[in-house]
Every structure is written in C-alpha cells, then in structure tokens.
Amino acid sequence: MNDIELILASAVRLMLPLAFAALGEWIAERAGTLNISVEAMMLGGAFTAIMGSTLTGSPSAGLAFGVATGLLVAFIHATFSHRLTVNTYVVGLTLNVLVLGLTSYLFTRTPGAQVDKLTIPVLSDLPIVGPALFDQRWPAYLLVLLIPAGWWLVHRSRWGLEARAAGENPQSADVTGIDVNKRRRQALLICGALAGLGGAYLSVAEVGSFNTNMTAGRGYIVIAAVIFGGWTLRGTLAGCALFGAADAMRLALPALGYALNPQLLIATPYLLALLAMTFFAKRNRGPGALGQPFVRGIT
Template sequence: MFAAIGEWIAERAGTLNISVEAMMLGGAFTAVTGAVATGSPEFGLLCGIVTGLVVALIHANLSHRLSVNTYVVGLTLNVLVLGLTSYLADKTEFFQVAKVAIPWLSDLPIIGSALFDVRWTTYLLIALIPLAWWLVQRSRWGLEARAAGENPQSADVTGIHVNKRRRQALLICGLLGGLAGAHLAVAEVGTFNTNMTAGRGYIVLAAVIFGGWTLRGALAGCLLFGAADALRLALPALGYELNAQLLIASPYLLALAAMFFLAKSHRGPAALGAPFVRGIT
C-alpha cells in the first residue's frame, strides 16, 4: 500500500514508474543494513526511505531532464538494484520494529490481532491515505500534477512546469517505495533475503491499473493481491493440499488477469508514459 500510494501519485502526474521495484528492493536492503550497523530498526527505516529517494532522483533526472526513455530507465534500475543487492547481501542479524497494540480493538475476535496488534509502521497508513488523497485531489500542487498527466501542453501554456511536477511526483513515489521496502524488511520479515520483494513492484503497477487510477481502487487492488499472496501461505498451513507452484504464481496470475480485463475499461491519465518536450505536441 505504501508503494501503491506513491505509484498512484506518480502516474496521475504522467510517469509510469516501473522502477518502483528497485525502490522497494533497495529500501529493503539498506533498511536492514542500517539497522545492523546501528542496532536501530528505526534508523534502518530512514535508510530505506533515503534509498528509495535516491533511485527516484536518478530516474527523474534521466527521464525528465535528459529525456531518456522512462521504461528503459525503470527496467535498468530494477536490474541494477537486483544485481547490487544480490552481490552485497550477506547473512544479517534479525531486526524488527516494535509492535503496538490498540487497547480494546486488538482484543476483537478474528480481526483484532491482525489489524490492531501490528508493527507501528503499519499505522502510518492511517494518516498517509487521506493526506495523499488531499495532496492530489484538493491542493494546488495536485491540480498542476494532474494537469501534467492529462494534457501537458495545455498545462505548459498556463505556466505549469510539467517536468518539474513529474519529477516531484516521482520523488514522492521514491520516498514511499523506499518506505514500503523498509517496512517489508524490518517490520514484516526482520531480515533481508536476496530478491525479497519478488516482483511486488510490478504487482503495485497492476494494483494502480486495477483500481482505475483512483486511490481507493489502488488500495483495493493491494488488498486483493495481498489476500492472494497470504492464501499461498495459509492454505498449506490449514492442511489443504494444493499445487505449490500454482500457489506461488497466484498473485501474479491474478495481476495479469486484472490488467487484461480492466486496463481498457478504465481510462488512465491521457499523457501517461508520454515524454514532454516543450513546443512538441
């Protein structure tokens, strides 16, 4: 969800950010590295966020300053970060941020411990979701970013710096993508494993498309794909004998099906993925 919120903001501004996988994986690696070096998982979270921002800065400057194809940049960053983290990865200590239980709510049957007795970073979503919605839908910055994604030439005529708004949206995505990877590493898992994001960045892309480029739709997509991933672990534990390979592939098959059926039924930002050069229509 952290990464999907950032990807939604970037895509509404017109950038199809394929490098979200690199942001998440790099954030996961440096979060654990920072936690091991300092003994503080909170410092690790900060390291992960900064790493996501660095990946976003590289992508933004190559795509929106030097006009390098954004898809090529994104895929290159994904492969680069995967290679670097795989080469540098080593056995690390186990670090996790603390759990926080909300009184009364955490005692509810079935959902109590799952929703209200979790790592404290999860609660950041409570503030982040409405803040992201307000930023994009109600602030002047959000209006200009959406204009950059819908009709960049018209936005440019009105005085909006199109590529600047796209870079800023991509930086926000980097911050949240790095946080997503850091949360996975030092809140959910507690350590780093090679390629531990395992394509979740691409699932994020599918969730935004699945949601019709709306925030609530993207979050619903995350819940759906997350449930499919959770069933992969839960069903064998409950004693159901199912094909292991099919269970592993189920979230990605679901993402492909969602994109196949919904990609054309919802209209995304008109200039999504299209580079902007002033004076060229």
C-alpha cells in the same frame, strides 16, 4: 486465533508493503509517469533498511535508510526521464536490474531485527478483525496518516491540480505556466520515498531480515494494483488488499492441510496482476498522457 483470523492477519501483513508503495505509484501515475522502477525502490529500501538498522542498532532508523534509498532511485529515474528525456521504461527496467544485481552482490547475512509492535487496547480484542488491524508493527499505522494526506495532496492542493494536469494534458498545462517535468519529477520523488518505506517495512517490520530478491516482483504488482483500481486511491488500495489476500492464501492453505499445486499457489498473485492489467486497463481510463514524455514545443 482461529484459521480465519490467521489468514486475515497474514493478508493484512502482506498488503502493507504494497499499500505504501502503491500510494506513491498512484501519485506518480496521476502526474503522468508510469514508474517501472518501483521494484528497484522497494528492493533497495528493503536492503538498506536492514543494513542501516545493523549499523545504527535501531530498526526504526533502518526505515529512514530505506526511504533515502527510494528517494535516490527516484532521483536517478527522474533525472534521466524528465531532464535528459531518456525513455522512462528503459530507465525503470535498467534500475530494477541494477538494484537487483547490487543488492545480490553486496548481500551478507546479518542478525535480523524488527521494529516494535504497537497493540491498541480493546480494539485488538475485537473478533476476527482485531488482531489483523490493531496488533501490527508500529510503522503500519503511518498509513492512517499517509493515505488521507496523499488523497488531499492530489485532489485538494494546488500542487495536486498541477500534477494531474501534467498527467492529463501536459501541452495545455505548459501553456498555463506549469513546469510539467518538474511536477513529474516531484511526484516521482514522493513515489520513491513511499516505495522505499514499503520495502523497508517488508524487511525490518514483516520479515526482520533481508533475502536476495526479497521483493520478488511486488513492485510490478503495485503497478497492477493502480491499474486494477482505475487510477483511484480507494481502488488502488482495494487492489493491494486483493493481492495481499492471494499471497496470504498461498502461504496459509498448505499450512491448513489443503493439498494444492505449490507452483500454482506461488503464481496466483502474479496471475491476478496479469488479469487486472488485461481487463481493467481497458475498462478504466488512465491519465491521458501516462507514460508519454513531454518536450516543450513538441505535440
């Protein structure tokens, strides 16, 4: 592969974990929950995926462990935020710190394992885009099903209509008989499963091992991608592609012989995330009740 193909392939690989988690975060935010704990879901999913693959001897089974961990974090967050009405931002930040501490404490180096690659004949031979899009680890192709399924769930199903109503105007939704907090909990669980899968993909597909704090703030970049995309699915995925490309350039430019400040390269994806949240959050209107707790009878 030439330099352009290498950079594009790297960008796609780095985008994929973000895309899984961002799909879930988009669903959660459309239901009214700004899920700060997506970082904990991804990091916990990455850790248990490696541990699960070691215990079972199957990297593919490790993906299921990652999904289960994401669901567990989501269940805890949903219980505290939407049953006990604890401040959702406090709950999310606490879970992020807790999972970081637990994974660092429990971390032991284990033999790396990766899921198999799935190379699509003919398409993988296309110039420039072929290796990047059609020569990936097999879980990457799950996005082909998950993205349209997520769009349909939010925009075409009755559940999605009720979830969007819970995120836009929970008081009106409650009057029509919608259980607002139940829909928010369900959206958060979907986010947990997808973010856990994203973290698991990072460890058992992209890297093949676990390192302390290996998500390195990717959960926060996911939140920025949703804001960057104006709370639309295609915009969210475009944000993931942008941040993935920035991360790929950070890794590729020194290898190609370009002498740039390494600290600046490391900071580039996070600077883009900050700029996205600064400019696009004001330009695009999010769900009307995003991040606002709902208590029946209180407006």
